[in-house]
Amino acid sequence: MRYPPISIVVPIYNVEQYLDRCMQSLVNQTYKDIEIILVNDGSTDTSASICDKYEKVDRRVQVIHKLNGGLSDARNYGLRVAKGEYVLFVDSDDYIELDACEKLCNVLKDASSNAPDLIIGIARKIHNDKVSYLIHKGSENYALLTGSEYMLKELKTESLHMAVWLNLYRNEFLKKNELDFKVGLLHEDEQFTPRVLLKAEKVLCTDIIFYNYVIRDSSITRSRDLSINGLHIIQTCYELASLYEQVDDTELKKLLNNNLVTKYLSAIKTGGLYRKKYKSSIDTKFMYSRVHSKKNLSQLLLLSCSRRLFSRLYRILSERQNS
Template identity: 35%
Template sequence: MKPRVSIIVPVYNAAPYLNQCVSSLTNQTLKEIEIILINDGSTDDSLAVCAALAATDDRIRLIDKPNGGVSEARNDGLRAATGAYVGFVDPDDWVDTDMYERMLATLTAAQAEICLCNYVKETKEGTVPVLVKQSGTIEKEAILGDIVANVIAKPSFRSGETDIMGSVCRLLISRELLERENIWFDKEVAFMEDLLVCVEAFLKCARIAIDSGAYYHYRVHDSSTVMAYKPKFYQRQKQAFAKLQELLVREGEAAALAPRMANRCIIIALLALANEAHKDNPMPFREKIRNIDKIVADEELSATLEKIELDTVESRKKLELNLMKKKASVALYLYYTVFNKLKAALGKG
């Protein structure tokens, strides 16, 4: 049976979650699938769990390789894929059992190259559906403004604005599109590698179908990338930002998307400030302040902040942006220390 969909799962030290993840795939109502598990040099029991799961279903293919990072693991999955369409699932997440049948039907009916669905954020406190505002079929002319721009950043810092999480895990993508346009995950990028692939694929496809279902379950836990302290976070985000800018220049869309890239520049700084104040940051206080000094001294950030009309920004963001404009490093550190504690107490990822 030739698979219609190849589902790629990069695995690194995810043993406690693998059974739930993989069973949500083997139980798909769409039977013509292959499940490609790439064990990326795990040091826990992940390889043994993957091998046991592969023994139960001949649609599961296991690739065992030395650790090379999530981008290279996904690329290995793409090289091995034989389905006409590819999907991606992270090993600590799971999906509804009819996800790929429904998305394939939506994509086929629209004659699209990509289908995008909604997702559910799963926390200790409960589930929160995260829905995109867009619906139906997005044609080439509207993809830039309706999809790509919102993947890069929210339109403004006003309350109520939303963006689109740039994750390949909510997509079903034509493998022919990826091969035709030579789209791969950049193994040199440690953060935002998903977003880069999403933006490139969106820019190079003719039609995107939006499925209103929230099929993907994104687990937020203490060891999640989104929750953990990340060393060299700002440098790695700036590297990915530069790669994104290069992509937009190459595709001739840098000018059209300049306002969203400016917002992205600020978002990266805000995330980096919170990361410096993370409870698990082992650096001494003075080192943390020096790192914050470097963030707020960034010339591109300063130039972007000067152009923002603070009167249109919600009060909390206005405080953050004002402190950044004033380069008030100690005040920013104290603010984010309190903010992180409140966020943790409320269980927000």
Template identity: 40%
Template structure:
């Protein structure tokens, strides 16, 4: 790598909450990076286990590590605290129950120096992620609008790669004024909406250097299926619809696809939810359908209307994922 590139500082932000079983592996994977010019900001978000103490032990071992202890405010608040302290030219987020390959940062830096991308994206290793719709075996350059092509199917691998915050490197300047929305679940869904309004160039690199761990104890795990805050993700879909319609291109096709997925995802929450979740779903479904049904064809409108009358029948007939 060129000397100028090696001088670039990366801020690696790791939110930490009750992950004592995973934290050492996560931090070790970062400390052992082939690219060494980084600061690691561990944000202990009010952990109730030994995670905070583990952070402090790591602080003693490596001068590149900073530790922030704060009252529990959630993932967004923890990432925001890290951003407030970040001094790097670039920023990465790594979840504390995951880990990365040793060339994670170096591969990003090479990509950034060659393409001058605002955001670089890597592929990930995950046991629960679907195979790609097309082979992901080459570097891909996206404009902000082209990124939308990977946001049209939320059960596809490409969607996950585009929407999550933790498989990416960002130019630090993107976050000069931008922060994660506090109190939101699925905060990454909101963040990608904001980022795609700001960026000019996004680069995907087909290297699986981020290892995602399926932690069912996390807030998005199956153990928390009936948390009403899961519906925040649907609010992000609605935000995406509005943004597409406000665009200069007035992208009704993308808005219509996003609407259909919002309604299908709501139906899935209904199918798997308890009575409280089902009541919340019905209210949100009715509101979204009534506001945006004009985006649908007559045939589609009749199809999605079925849920408002007999949700159980709709789920049985149309929710196949």
């Protein structure tokens, strides 16, 4: 069995406190045939010098210094220079298990003739002293599926995760299908992952816990005013709606559209878009035309009747969840 080389793409912006932890998890991988591409996206702290330090002592490390263009732009830079047969994305404030690449490679039985487009793993979610897991519930481990089959199974069990770092990607597959990240978009994974899965012909789901997702209260997606985050998710919903119109499978299309309603409602809640000044940004007709679950329909009806009650209920549920 031949083991493929892996490119690890790490976008970096002002993470001097966390970068060494991330880098130690990469340079000390038990699987050695890797290249580590560090894309310094215009950091203003000491992140750039930390990157250069690792490049000097490890020939597998390549550093790209660029003007700030955002997370998507940094990932695209890394993708363009990646030479590995497979690509793994790691956020610079997270870290992976030391045997992550080895375990992911071990599931490739025949990397030359039956190479999966995606290998999907499990992430450990860490927030202060709380630990949970991002797992898939609908798909059988180590069974080869199409991306559409995988989405259908995971949507049925409400366990379809969009995080880009949950997957190992075949580089040629990404390049052939021109699958990159939309620049300037927050929550870019929400737009990237469905496009990838709908193109994928071979998806291999695993039970490998390899990624450690560390939630920082100061991160981009946890800033105090999340209105821009919500508006970007709504923008993504409109873009995905056009893509989903091309899906032939009736059941999958129904579940994908309902998932758009879930995302849209979540954007309204987390972004505080139920406030009066965002009224023109909310298209309830878009949601009514795609809703299929009773849960989403009840929330949509409440939103239509009273934004105040909708927001109050959301705050009550959030407080209970965090207590």
